[in-house]
Amino acid sequence: MPATCMLPAIQQHAALLQSSYTALLGEALLELASPTTDLSQALWQAPFAIVSHDTAADPIFNYANRCALQLFEFEFAEFITLPSRFSAEAINREARAQLLAEVSQKGYINNYAGVRISKTGKRFLIQNAVVWNIFDHQQRYCGQAACFKSWEYL
DSSP states (O other): OOOGSSSSHHHHHHHHHHHHHHHHHHOSSSSSTTTSSSSHHHHOOSEEEEEESSSSSBEEEEEEEEHHHHHTTTHHHHHTTBBBGSSSOOOGHHHHHHHHHHHHHHSSSEEEEEEEEEETEEEEEEEEEEEEEEOOOOEEEEEEEEESEEEEEE
């Protein structure tokens, strides 16, 4: 795990990912092995992809775990400077924007499927994704996140 993932800000973000997911879906994003398990490390090592973006007008990714970085073919430091719209090809961005608007309104969506693209141009279909709003402990909106366990290269 890169040292970046141990920063307090990343640990706090991991807690928000988990707490927001649990509040909206009624289950944990990731079940921890024990109460002493480090959540940020467990999310980093999860066998499924997790990404999130901030609240900017053109949202920027602010988190990706190891699985997501491998799929998108980015290093962590590079990924967190990427506008999240670039995770989809231009032709698919309108559908992606509609999805995010629906998540904003409803709180979350599960069973989402869509085509994404890696840094080197590899296209892959994500399936059964959950996309949810992230809130801090004062219930202030902090962005959106997605996780998915199923994908296939196109």
